[in-house]
Amino acid sequence: MASAVAATTTHAPAPAFAGDKYRGAVVEDLQLPPAFALPADEAISRAIELAYERDFSQIPVLDQHRKPLGYLDVAALKTKWEAGEANPSDKVIAYMNKFQRSRSHPYTLITPSTPLAELEEFLQDNLFAIVTDWGRKFVLAVATQQDLENFVKRRGM
Structure with a gap:
């Protein structure tokens, strides 16, 4: 059935990302700042100080091997x-909050190579996404819905 439709089409097929409002962009295209994360044994006094210096509301928490364990909700901790x-x-x-x-x-x-459409889907059920390398050995960045919205505005999409 699909070949019959293709045979009657007189124009070139649309690119794979034609329906993608991000036009095939990936997480790396967001140009996120490097992640700020805390070791699990950091004192909360220091964590609060660092969070407010950087204006972060959630901070990834890492184990001794730098793998993500969970995140710190700064507002809840401050309360x-x-x-x-x-x-x-x-x-x-x-x-x-443990993952x-x-x-x-x-x-x-x-x-960094995750398509933004996939990131958007993930963020429908999560406040933020931790961007890691393929082996999950390093936290590279934190992405939010706001980052996606800013990307769309910058690109005039």
């Missing part, structure tokens, strides 16, 4: 801090 429920010397691992990895919630690999 606990102000309520006296967190001590300055407490470690961020005690307050981080849920299971068969029902598999790890979604987001790399």
